[in-house]
Amino acid sequence: MRQLPLLLWFSLWPVLARSDTICSSLELNKVADFQKLQNCTHVVGHVRIAYVDLPAAGNTSLQLLASNVTEISDYLMVYRCAGLLTLEAIFPKLRIIRGQALLFDQYALVVYENRNLRELGLVELLRIQNGFIRIETNPMLCFVETVDWMHLLGNRSQQHFSLKHNKPPSHCPVCGGLAADYAFRINISDFCWNMNSTQIRPTPPRLEGCPVACGLNGCDNAGNCCQHSCVTECSDQNCTLCAKYQSKGKCVDQCVISYELHKRQCISHKECRQLGMIPLTRGYRCAEKCPPNQKEVRDPNGLANCQVECKGVFHVKSGADLERLQDCVTINGSLIIELTNIKEKIVASLEQSLGSLKEITGYLKVLHSAQLMSLSFLQNLDLIRGDQLIENKYALFVVNNHHLENIWPPNHQVLVQRGSIFFHLNPRLCHEKILQLEPSLKSVQQISVADVSPNSNGERIICGDAVRTLNPVVDDLSATAVRIILDYMDWEGMETLIGYSYYYKEAPQRNVTMYDGRHGCGHDNWLMDVSATKSRRHVISGLKPFTQYALFVKTLTRTDYHMQIDAYSKIFYFKTLPDKPSPVARIYGSSELSTQILLHWWPPRRPNGIINKYYVTYEPHNLTQAEQGKNYLNPRPTNVSYLDCQCDDVTSYDSGPQPDDEDYYNKEQITYEDALPNLIYVSRRQEQPKKDKFEKVIDFDDLKAGKKKEQRSNPATTTPSPTNLTITQEKLAALQYELYRNFSENRQRAVQDVDISSLQIPHAVKKCQDAHASVGQRVEEKCTVEEEMNGIELPGTQHYYYLNQLKPESFYRVTVRACVDGVINGCSNPTEALVKTTSLRVEQLMKST
Template sequence: MGHLLPIPIPIPIPLFLLILGVVWPVFGGSDDQSTACESLEINNIADFRKLENCTHVVGHIRLAYVDLTVLAGNYSFESLATNVTEISDYLMVYRCTGLISLQSIFPRLQIIRGRTLLFDEYGLVVYENRNLREVGLVELLRIQKGSIRIESNPQLCFVETVDWVYVMGNSTQQHFSLKHNRPPSQCPLCGSLTAEFDIEKNSSEKCWNVNTPQLRLRPPRSDDCPKSCGQNGCDKAGKCCDRNCVTGCYSLNCSLCGNLQGKMGCMNQCFASYEINKRNCIVGSECRDLGRIPLIRGWQCVKKCPGNQKEVPDAKGVIYCQVDCKGDFHIKSAADLENLQDCVTINGSLTIELTNIKEKIVEALEYALVSVKEITGYLKVIHSAQLMSLTFLQNLDAIRGDKLVENKYALYVVNNYHLEHIWPPNHQVIIQRGMLFFHLNPRLCYEKIHQLQSSLKSGENISVADVSPNSNGERVICGDGVRSLTPKVEDLNSTAVRIILDYMDWEGMETLIGYSYYYKEAPLQNVTMYDGRHGCGHDNWLMDVSPNKSRRHVISGLKPYTQYAYFVKTLTRTEYHIQMDAYSKIGYFQTLPDRPSPVVRIFGNSETSSQILINWWPPRRPNGIITKYIVFSEKHNSTKEQKDKNFLISESLNTKDLDCECVDVQPYDSGPQPDDEDYYNKEQITYEDALPNLIYVSRYHINRRKEFEKVVDYKHLLSLKKEEEPPTPAPTTPAPTNETIEKEKKAALTYERYRLKSEIRQRNLQDLDQERYRIRHAPPKCQNSRASVVQQVEDKCIVEEPLDGIEVRANQHSYRFTQLEPETFYRITVRACVEGVVNGCSTPAEYLIKTGSLGSEPYILGV
């Protein structure tokens, strides 16, 4: 187990106490004595009563607009002190007048877990508090998730004196912003009011205020640990300490865990157990003993069932939560989907009428309705231009039709402009009672609707009145007019790809205008054409339109080292004698790696005269697999103005936004051919074929007509034998002469030459301007490492740049420089390097810092 070391020590502490390992008293209270409270809003002094007896806040705490300038009645600063040690979400302090230090309110706060963040980003926010002089969270050890923002507090000191990198649970993902507070040059220094300390020698200490050092965990061993341990340190055997344990080295028997604590120690999530208070994992029996309900969804131990679930006792009277999806549900926005979460059977009807075309609701529909297997009433989808398919109901098996629209229709789909597809491929939804009603769906082919005939248990045929072949599918080409495209990736680099298509034949070229290319990032190769698709373009599919007949196209502006899904469709004009359109299946490609962007930020401090510890944040765009970092330090000649400040000089490349996030019409599947309806009507067809013989009889067979006039019934008609008509004499064509044969051969050869020329001309039209579709590639590394510029141009290669500095592993984001000179400015640079790219290191990010003085070391080291 590690120890908590108060670094630095602003007041004299007997040496024997340090030797015995006496630590700062921060661990007050146990789980047996803990009391959990829910989220709290503190807006006036009286609201502080809500914090009485609270040790853990399961939620957030927001202090806003609290006036502490006049403490009246039974209130004083001492009475405001709470016993809160943990906050599961975030802490916000905003515009609190008269508040001097948060130590007066949260003297025992140890951890902010950040399970839910303010604005989905922040775990700690201290903003615009005009009287605040110090943060004062004297026992704070960890902000597990979320960034830190302490800004615009004009009197606030002791902000730069806190090691925020140490406080953060993941320094590669979290950030801190300290702006517009009181300048450090106008603030006291750590221990500066204590007589035993020299003001000049305490500028490098870490403290919350003049007399209170920052508590930081000291691992059993920090020297000679494996590099993979980073700053976490290791035990005496060389095993790395677990960062998930805040107050020790091992996850087992840890007194304070960063995420969750179970019987087996610190855990990132509960396994075969239930989460309670966002901090512990307990078994189901323990949850029951606390008077709570174990909830399978999310494996949580809850006080009451969620909104769309009801409490149901079993045979023994034990309460369980059961999803209750009873009633008629009308979905107009994503907010209406909450009551349908986890529904398997909707005991009622479902109406989808989406009103906000800008809302990205398709993914919400997929998430909320994924479990639905049965609808006992009807399904109505109306006026929803956002929908391109109904595949978000991917597990729907049946629509029972206990209740029908207009007492007739179980599936009612009207006025959905972009709807192109109905159910997922190879998926059938049985309609047990009721009929279909499809109208005003201009992009939904009639054949796709007619395919639902087999889903009707009633066996009743779909009528034109219920499903119009005119108002459905009139804006697209359907049936035999749909062809297939087979695109291939011909070439690519880190930011562009060239796609090539097969040659289009003459019939296709006659109506072809160009092609549309759709693409999106796809980490996994499981994309379908309708996943998350939004008819009005508010999704993550991008589109490139190429209004020419070239079978090549270059998509640029892509992200390096990223997998994309893509498909292609044609742009055609419709002629009265020919209607044609073509689509491709989903394909995938991955761009090549490239140089990364600079590291996001560098932060350093010097606690001894010969060492500097720096931390950095990884590049926002790694553009490949980061294999190493190159760190470098050199002396820097500072001007007089620079000597009193540390600053970062780091320029990150601007993220280039993709050009368009709009999506045009999504291609559709043609579906199977219509069933052979004539199969069941052969007798009727035979009768109708026989009728013309009663009217139109050859004049050479008068007697035959008399036989037809004697027909008794239909069977008699079929039994009548046809008399064979006399054979037509063969035409007397003279035998072909040699001259005629030669003419026919010449005509055939002339036609063949014309056909070949026409085909070559069409192919040439599709291969024009090939040069404009070339993609630039980075030159390879020169064999000669000292090649001149002329040689590089001639050999079309590039010389690898030499890199000065120290290599650091890719999973390490800190480094300690040693053997430096005291009170000296050093310029630190950090570069990130990518695998498989010549000169694949980023531009250097720079940081200027001064080492500490020799005189301050005894106080910093606690000697």
């Protein structure tokens, strides 16, 4: 870093401390790698310690391991390290794990399968700001249940911790341990990292007598609520450790009109320049050097700036090739998209990487990409300049894309400044859609048949006027199902109709288009439900309660030689009804006073609506004979094990075909199979007009003229006037035809309305008018009696409660239920936990320390 003037150093002292040493992500796989940690105070990234085989622990080896790291911005992982006894040897000063980027998008702290680990020993750790905690399968690990994990969490209602398959607490020492004379140490505590280190838990000045809005953060002596954004103090003024970012001496949740420095501070543009660093506009970060796909350029004042370098011919064959195109607004060259792996889920990556692209100075070439159903991932592309052309002619070259159905997003035209277009062998892309590009070509008057084939494009799909519009409407709705009804199909459409395909997906926002996330080979985020019947009603079940969905419908038709009809609907939205929630995910209790328990719980994993209230009940619990035989050395409550069970929704979003071999796209075979029935079933009963073998010559003039004169025809017979009998017969025939037509239409409609009784959606039972209705009345009236809720009622935004006036050193059975607004008997099944108050002796010892 360059030298700064003395006055400038003092002005930047709050921003940059002299002792701070920043390191990037670290991978430690052998003992020598620990030297990378020696000079680090802040790791901007993650630390992964894996497969390290440590020698027998001695003073020398411990000194080599110890680091000065106080912060890790992402996550910490310790996996299969032999010989490691405690993490205190590596991280004696670690104060916070921020969890800004998580392991597997979930975990901030993972300690897994370390066979020799005796204790965690993170004695200075104050906060794990974001992400889950997983400490499992460490057979010798103690002092896990003695840590107040709830106090470490930055968001108690969103973060979870899993402590499984470690050494049983009954086989481990207790906090404080034993002194040399076998007496308990004076610093005994309910929470500790080992026998000598009590867990540091900075608490606000007071919790009682604070405003309700303060919650568990507490308040100062003046009654002002403490800020959860500060880890070490009550107020965020002059905070020594901020939970997220520090800006001008205060703790903030995000950097606003400023630049992020090392994922922990917010500084101005000027301060970033004064530190000799580069302010990046994208993401508003203050960086030491430009990202890999950007180059450093100097402005007239000599200041370094980063410019996205997107120059050359970019050939995208897989998702890995998109990294160089991140943040590209203009490609100074050409773009070739040729996706080779038909099973790769690449559509979302294309949308993310190429969504900001506005201009291509060369050409755009898309070929052999069966995954693509649209080019809508180029949603902001405005111009293809055509400075370089394919075969000195084509600026847009699209060939052999089996599932391509659409080109640009709706109401979006891309200007082709120079060159023409070339579209061939795109069997699902209608020729009419390609011709719509003609106005955007500035150097071409008309698209030729040689450049855009009307035969090889759109041959596998119905196009033009034969495409009709479907109008789906929600006919009935419940919490988990919806019944869709369509308009009646006329006789012409019924001739080729096989059934309907229903495409639907979760849509929190109403901004979905038909081609968003669509993958031609089926690996997309749309669900498909096929109904191979002519019924205009269809039930889609297995939906999530209180969730908005987007849906569109298309017909399944057989291709007929004389008749080609297909129909699509526009996207429309519906939202399922709320339902009874799943049980509260987990209960956790802690007791620091002998007459009080602080209870925490996590919201239901499936709220199925808006949680408007919780009900808490508790009662004394007498231990059974089996429970009395257990050794409860840890005075903290013990949760019921099954509450940690997670039941994940297994919902496949891989709709459509799943190709497994290279012959799946055998175009010649497909064309042959489609053409063969047309060849066989062409009607042979076409009457040809009869012609005389020799034409008659009337006279010499007729022969000389070479034209056949009109022969004299027989005089037309005069039509007799209709009689009363004839009129009556014609009226009768017209009446019979009308009756036949009505009969045919009714029969067609009956086919489309068949099995209505089998398409009923079960609904929640209504509430009985009589609150004390008998079982017989409920069955007769098909109603239910509203349940009377007992317990302490709390708002749905509160996830903690103090149980007061309890007996010391006693067990209590606690239940928590969550209730959804607007649902009869919409409260979850109770979640139970067994909790215990601390003893008077421990309370006195804790107050004395």
